[in-house]
Amino acid sequence: MPERQGTAATAKGLGRTAASQTLTSLPRVEASVDGFSRPLERPAISFVHVSKVYPAQPNKPALNDVTLDIHEGEFVFLVGQSGSGKSTFIRLLNRELVATSGQIFIGGTNLVTMRNWGIPKLRRNVGCVFQDFKLLPNKTTFENVSFALEVIGKHSAVIKTQVPEVLRLVGLYEKMDKMPDQLSGGEQQRVSIARAIVNRPPYLICDEPTGNLDPQTSLGIMRLLERINRTRTTVIVATHDREMVDNMRRRVIELENGRLVRDQDRGVYGFDV
Secondary structure (H helix, E strand, C coil): CCCEECCCCCCCCCCCCHHHHHCCCCCCCEEEECCEEEECCCEEEEEEEEEECCCCCCCCCCEEEEEEEEECCCEEEEECCCCCCHHHHHHHHCCCCCCCEEEEEECCEECCCCCHHHHHHHHHCEEEEECCCCCCCCCCHHHHHHHHHHCCCCCHHHHHHHHHHHHHHCCCHHHCCCCHHHCCHHHHHHHHHHHHHCCCCCEEEEECCCCCCCHHHHHHHHHHHHHHHCCCCEEEEECCCHHHHHHHCCEEEEEECCEEEEEECCCCCCCCC
């Protein structure tokens, strides 16, 4: 496993998972919260020797012995060529897939041994944003966002309070009555993000959130994700957007042929030269 590149400091108190125990020689992560740097002690997400093999390709693991920790409040880019394992990584995190071997922990919960009845609770705590928005075409902006609360049984009073709040955050308060086909691509992605965070999940996972957007709109989406991250939400973004990764200089995890080949603080899309 490649060493985590960044500030030379010894990791301490990283929790009880095996991933933490194997990474105690790596540098402790620092995150800026309200302008102050502070250590993030306990991993929010841990992959421990995780492999995923699809039956159609038994000799080519989609993920191959991946071990890493992601801490509460981090903003992490997941990069790599098509077929490197990024989508598999994301689908393992929301329990759409189960690892073939190894262990995955989110908030101390083992996703590999999780029973099916635990999956809805997990997904209430893991917001997901996709490249193709996945909006309901026959519902307004307000209704698309409120639907995420309705399906988990939130009271109508909570919905009437939380949905306008999150629409203000993403800059769509004035368009809550618009249908998806009346919105631009960037606005539709903002609706998707609002829907993902309206239940205030501690984790937000984005799979190519700017893949269908122009550069200026992409910048606005990334700035929005940064604002969400400042609320201590752990954000993971799988992306091919080289310019965005290079400009933001956040932690970068790179996969290649299913293996973790780079884990770099304040990283860029490719290796620094």
